[in-house]
Amino acid sequence: MSPADVRPPTGPADLPPLTGSADLHAIERVPLADRGLALTTYELLARAARQWPDEPCSLWIPDAAAIEDHVTVTFAALLDRVHRIAHALHAVGVGRDDAVTLMAPNCSDLLAATLAAEAVGVAAPVNAALDVRHVSHLVRLTGSRVLVAAGPELDKALWERLLDSATDLGIEVLVALSSDAVAPGSAAGLGTRPGLRTVRLDDLVDDGPAVPDALPAAPPKPDDPAAFFHTGGTTGTPKVAVHTHRNQAVMAWTLALAGRSGTGQSIVAGLPLFHVNALLVTALAPMVSGARSIWPGPLGYRDPKLYAAFWRLVERYRPRAMSAVPTVYAYLAAIPVDADISSLESPVVGAAPLPDSVRRTFARTTGLALLEGYGLTEGTCASAATLPGDARPGSAGQRLPYQAVAAAEIDEASGRVRPLPAGEVGELVISGPTVFAGYLKRDGDRRWVSDRDVVVDGWLRTGDLGFVRDDHVHLRGRRKDLILRGGHNIDPAVIEDALLAHPAVTAAGAVGRPDRTSGEVPVAFVTLATPEVTVEELTAWAGRHISEPAACPKAITVADSIPLTEVGKPYKPALREAAAARHFRDELIEHGVDAVEVAVGHQDGRLVVRLTGDGEVGAAAALLRDYDVDISTEAEEADQ
Structure with missing residues (x-):
């Protein structure tokens, strides 16, 4: 200077x-x-x-x-x-x-x-x-x-x-x-x-x-x-x-x-x-x-x-x-x-x-x-x-x-x-x-x-x-980020802090994934400092370090990065969309409906699932109807 x-x-x-x-x-x-x-x-x-x-x-x-x-x-x-x-x-x-x-x-x-x-x-x-x-x-x-x-x-x-x-x-x-x-x-x-x-x-x-x-x-x-x-x-x-x-x-x-x-x-x-x-x-x-x-x-x-x-x-x-x-x-x-x-x-x-x-x-x-x-x-x-x-x-x-x-x-x-x-x-x-x-x-x-x-x-x-x-503020998560599993409110920070305690985990984000019976179940995304760590090892680690059984993630995905906003805030909507899309694709394939494209987004705070493809779209929509999500197809959009 x-x-x-x-x-x-x-x-x-x-x-x-x-x-x-x-x-x-x-x-x-x-x-x-x-x-x-x-x-x-x-x-x-x-x-x-x-x-x-x-x-x-x-x-x-x-x-x-x-x-x-x-x-x-x-x-x-x-x-x-x-x-x-x-x-x-x-x-x-x-x-x-x-x-x-x-x-x-x-x-x-x-x-x-x-x-x-x-x-x-x-x-x-x-x-x-x-x-x-x-x-x-x-x-x-x-x-x-x-x-x-x-x-x-x-x-x-x-x-x-x-x-x-x-x-x-x-x-x-x-x-x-x-x-x-x-x-x-x-x-x-x-x-x-x-x-x-x-x-x-x-x-x-x-x-x-x-x-x-x-x-x-x-x-x-x-x-x-x-x-x-x-x-x-x-x-x-x-x-x-x-x-x-x-x-x-x-x-x-x-x-x-x-x-x-x-x-x-x-x-x-x-x-x-x-x-x-x-x-x-x-x-x-x-x-x-x-x-x-x-x-x-x-x-x-x-x-x-x-x-x-x-x-x-x-x-x-x-x-x-x-x-x-x-x-x-x-x-x-x-x-x-x-x-x-x-x-x-x-x-x-x-x-x-x-x-x-x-x-x-x-x-x-x-x-x-x-x-x-x-x-x-x-x-x-x-x-x-x-x-x-x-x-x-x-x-x-x-x-x-x-x-x-x-x-x-x-x-x-x-x-x-x-x-x-x-x-x-x-x-x-x-x-x-x-x-x-x-x-x-x-x-x-x-x-x-x-x-x-x-x-x-x-x-x-x-x-x-x-x-x-004593005039001090203590945070316990966002209302909209809470994972609502069968009436049980789960703070995603409980999951994220446990995973971040693992020496190989460099970033973590936990969100709720749609579930038929529980409404949502917790899943997590992590980035790793070393590729040698397996999902199985991380799942076991989470089981040992999370005191609430309901908060243990049903799935852990290793990602190249956790999406962030322009100022560095974790971008949870993208994780919710990715988790839901993967789950729905897996379920459709499991039921033999494998020629349908699944795209998931948000509208007014709700997950919206858009199904496109051949004649199996109707069958796909029927399989996903009892999830708490909004579903749209090309045929429905054309009628509107």
């Missing part, structure tokens, strides 16, 4: 201590309204720029294979860039209620454009890996007419895909972002399509005021929408969660309390900016305390090149913290530490359950304890965090200030929520200022926000099972 990038660390600015439950309750004795917080993301950045104008806000490493090279952005420079982009967006028609879709790998202008979109309209980050059908749904739902995307130098394939589909999506202006490493090309290199304006962000900004030092319109208010974050998108139609400025600003402040970083300290930011963790934990929260974020390459943790260089990156940039998902720590645990990583104190993990094997292996490799957190997009980001020195076995951390978290029993008929006594397992529910406004809805030209069914009796339903004791 250059001398300009290094300053002596100082403590967090005006932040009360948060080291345990006593501090939590002391903080909450002061009403949140009396804290004088910035309550919009624009004001959060503006305050940071006034307080630490020359401090580095972020360091951008354009290529993970060349970690020494980086671009530094100060707080003042980021605010200036946000002002300029805000004026440019306003000039192309973006107003307070207008969404700006953003699709690109991480780069400095993607963050600036996201904050600018929140300042004059609503930011709508989208996962570039989604197929055109899902992207189309999201763009039409949000009503976006402006799309800020990776230009050809940053992601040529994505740019060309969006160039071809933008008009059909209803996009009128397609704005190209440039890489932090490569000078942008000419506008002619972007290509054109009828009815579509293509322009580089730099050119769009250059057409604006010479030195804008304010927004082009009134700044946002705390309860204005700040962002539309999509959830899911891998099964069925993705939902769009609406975050207000108050949601994000309060969340950033409470995350800063938990993070305890000050000026001169850093956090590694390797998750994609379409994910709430990237924006809230590693971009907005550091602005509260004057800390900086380190962005290691456009693909971040999704870039295989990063892992070979990661420990040297820690030695060079001296981050105090990092935030990642369990799969990232599983990869890092397998890489010997070849550098001085003594600065790293807070490796934060979230977004998916943390297997004990990953926790143990990472600690053995690095000497560091992973700090687990818990949250969801609908809660803006995080509702619990493990504080340094306060780790408790089986806990995902202490609830964050001004959020109530409870395990509850929910009466579906009356919509009443009954919080349960400490230690009793129920569905986790959350209330407080970071609960989102609701899901975005659309009917023709009318767009609105609804929290119906997800916010009940004043509580956000998470769909997660767990319990709360």
Whole structure:
């Protein structure tokens, strides 16, 4: 790092201590309204720029294979860039209620454009890996007419895909972002399509005021929408969660309390900016305390090149913290530490359950304890965090200030929520200022926000099972991931933890497979470090290490990999589909029906089995009718 990038660390600015439950309750004795917080993301950045104008806000490493090279952005420079982009967006028609879709790998202008979109309209980050059908749904739902995307130098394939589909999506202006490493090309290199304006962000900004030092319109208010974050998108139609400025600003402040970083300290930011963790934990929260974020390459943790260089990156940039998902720590645990990583104190993990094997292996490799957190997009980001020195076995951390978290029993008929006594397992529910406004809805030209069914009796339903004791949250799996075997609820983590304890198992996923008599039976998928281990050995191991006989998997499949989402979460729907398809094919063959193709998918949370082939399709459908799945054939589809 250059001398300009290094300053002596100082403590967090005006932040009360948060080291345990006593501090939590002391903080909450002061009403949140009396804290004088910035309550919009624009004001959060503006305050940071006034307080630490020359401090580095972020360091951008354009290529993970060349970690020494980086671009530094100060707080003042980021605010200036946000002002300029805000004026440019306003000039192309973006107003307070207008969404700006953003699709690109991480780069400095993607963050600036996201904050600018929140300042004059609503930011709508989208996962570039989604197929055109899902992207189309999201763009039409949000009503976006402006799309800020990776230009050809940053992601040529994505740019060309969006160039071809933008008009059909209803996009009128397609704005190209440039890489932090490569000078942008000419506008002619972007290509054109009828009815579509293509322009580089730099050119769009250059057409604006010479030195804008304010927004082009009134700044946002705390309860204005700040962002539309999509959830899911891998099964069925993705939902769009609406975050207000108050949601994000309060969340950033409470995350800063938990993070305890000050000026001169850093956090590694390797998750994609379409994910709430990237924006809230590693971009907005550091602005509260004057800390900086380190962005290691456009693909971040999704870039295989990063892992070979990661420990040297820690030695060079001296981050105090990092935030990642369990799969990232599983990869890092397998890489010997070849550098001085003594600065790293807070490796934060979230977004998916943390297997004990990953926790143990990472600690053995690095000497560091992973700090687990818990949250969801609908809660803006995080509702619990493990504080340094306060780790408790089986806990995902202490609830964050001004959020109530409870395990509850929910009466579906009356919509009443009954919080349960400490230690009793129920569905986790959350209330407080970071609960989102609701899901975005659309009917023709009318767009609105609804929290119906997800916010009940004043509580956000998470769909997660767990319990709360002494302000600490303990997870017990997802309601929808539970395997329901003859009325017996089986937590897949019981199976996965047992298999992961085997020295040859590197990853595991357990799901329910359809069964005639029990509804579902547990099955498991594993990846192995060595091919010598047999399924029979793994089955015997599971039998010895799983205390619940009903939870012992009926089948174990060795796979090349466990499917993951773009941010590294285990993708259970694909495993359910694979297990069901294999079982149904085997059963049809066993009954002599072997000329039928079986395809399994999900619709509205249910398994759908599609049968195609010759005249045996009817016989196949008859054989599978008594499973709790939906069955369709070509003949039935033709009748419809």
